[in-house]
Amino acid sequence: MTRIVEDIFHGRIISVRREEFELPDGRRAVYEMVRHPGGAAVLPLLDDGRVILIRQFRPAGGGMVWEIPAGKLDPGESPEQCIEREIQEEIGYQAGKWEKIGEMLTAVGFCDEILHLFLAKDLNETEQALEPDEYIEIVPIPAEEALKMVDRGEISDGKTQLALLMAKRLGHI
Amino acid sequence: MTRIVEDIFHGRIISVRREEFELPDGRRAVYEMVRHPGGAAVLPLLDDGRVILIRQFRPAGGGMVWEIPAGKLDPGESPEQCIEREIQEEIGYQAGKWEKIGEMLTAVGFCDEILHLFLAKDLNETEQALEPDEYIEIVPIPAEEALKMVDRGEISDGKTQLALLMAKRLGHI
Numbered sequence: 278m279t280r281i282v283e284d285i286f287h288g289r290i291i292s293v294r295r296e297e298f299e300l301p302d303g304r305r306a307v308y309e310m311v312r313h314p315g316g317a318a319v320l321p322l323l324d325d326g327r328v329i330l331i332r333q334f335r336p337a338g339g340g341m342v343w344e345i346p347a348g349k350l351d352p353g354e355s356p357e358q359c360i361e362r363e364i365q366e367e368i369g370y371q372a373g374k375w376e377k378i379g380e381m382l383t384a385v386g387f388c389d390e391i392l393h394l395f396l397a398k399d400l401n402e403t404e405q406a407l408e409p410d411e412y413i414e415i416v417p418i419p420a421e422e423a424l425k426m427v428d429r430g431e432i433s434d435g436k437t438q439l440a441l442l443m444a445k446r447l448g449h450i
Numbered sequence: 451m452t453r454i455v456e457d458i459f460h461g462r463i464i465s466v467r468r469e470e471f472e473l474p475d476g477r478r479a480v481y482e483m484v485r486h487p488g489g490a491a492v493l494p495l496l497d498d499g500r501v502i503l504i505r506q507f508r509p510a511g512g513g514m515v516w517e518i519p520a521g522k523l524d525p526g527e528s529p530e531q532c533i534e535r536e537i538q539e540e541i542g543y544q545a546g547k548w549e550k551i552g553e554m555l556t557a558v559g560f561c562d563e564i565l566h567l568f569l570a571k572d573l574n575e576t577e578q579a580l581e582p583d584e585y586i587e588i589v590p591i592p593a594e595e596a597l598k599m600v601d602r603g604e605i606s607d608g609k610t611q612l613a614l615l616m617a618k619r620l621g622h623i
Binding site for chain 1: 451452453458459461462463464466469471473474477479480481482483484486489503507508509510511512514515517520522539551553554555556557558559560561562563564565566585601603606607608609611612615616617618
């Protein structure tokens with residue numbers, strides 16, 4: 278039994294509401310809730326063992342942030358379709374082979390975003406096509422060096438850290 | 451040069467605004483921005499090699515979610531103080547030894563939250579003290595089993611996945 282207490286904001290990416298929920302013990306409480314359509318992120322792996330990272334302008338990250346390509350799901354879009362689109366738009370590549378490596382709740386304390394994590398192989402270059410609010414540099418980098426950037430705290434974006442560590446654990450890099 | 455275009459919401463945990471920023475190439479764009487005070491999360495490691503996970507009621511996660519103890523920073527509070535408080539309140543433990551293992555941007559596409567990740571050792575039981583909107587079960591579990599829960603997708607919370615994989619990579623578990 279959920280009740281919307283206050284409908285606050287409907288944006289381009291997120292909606293914000295105050296919602297009341299019943300806890301498992303029967304108590305009721307009101308939570309600040311950011312509703313998000315979900316998204317997908319992809320670690321692109323080149324044949325020579327490098328991964329393609331991006332440096333992206335992120336106001337919420339205080340400037341340029343090391344990331345992997347990612348985007349939110351458009352209406353009716355599957356995570357696979359989303360990733361195919363984003364990898365083409367953001368870095369100008371098409372992938373011959375996809376593998377899902379995980380799924381993460383990004384900020385479960387206040388937001389329902391689920392991010393689907395993929396690995397992409399058999400990459401072919403096409404053409405980058407950025408959105409008006411995007412500024413992205415493409416940086417291919419040896420996978421082991423990318424993992425060291427996680428160790429040293431130079432990569433601080435959660436999805437990027439997680440995709441690299443998961444890909445390592447699964448033996449892909 | 452930042453400009454607040456619309457000041458939308460000031461909540462207990464988050465604030466929501468539309469803000470205009472200048473991109474590195476001089477273009478200007480407006481972003482939906484969730485402002486968050488930042489937080490800290492801790493992987494508690496028992497002497498017998500088990501980690502303490504929690505199952506927590508999370509409306510944004512659709513019900514009970516596997517997590518590690520975490521919380522937002524109170525005003526003037528350091529990540530270390532936050533974690534000391536949360537580990538006591540959420541699972542009823544005090545730690546003799548702390549180690550920072552990483553830092554993550556949880557959802558850099560729209561939110562400025564930075565989450566500081568810690569490992570806690572030399573644990574002593576005290577008493578749990580939950581907030582009115584919290585419902586938490588405490589589940590000590592062998593570290594290797596927790597890692598397998600990440601592999602199988604049973605642990606889907608990003609900070610919990612990342613803390614476990616980082617602790618493994620650093621040789622703590």
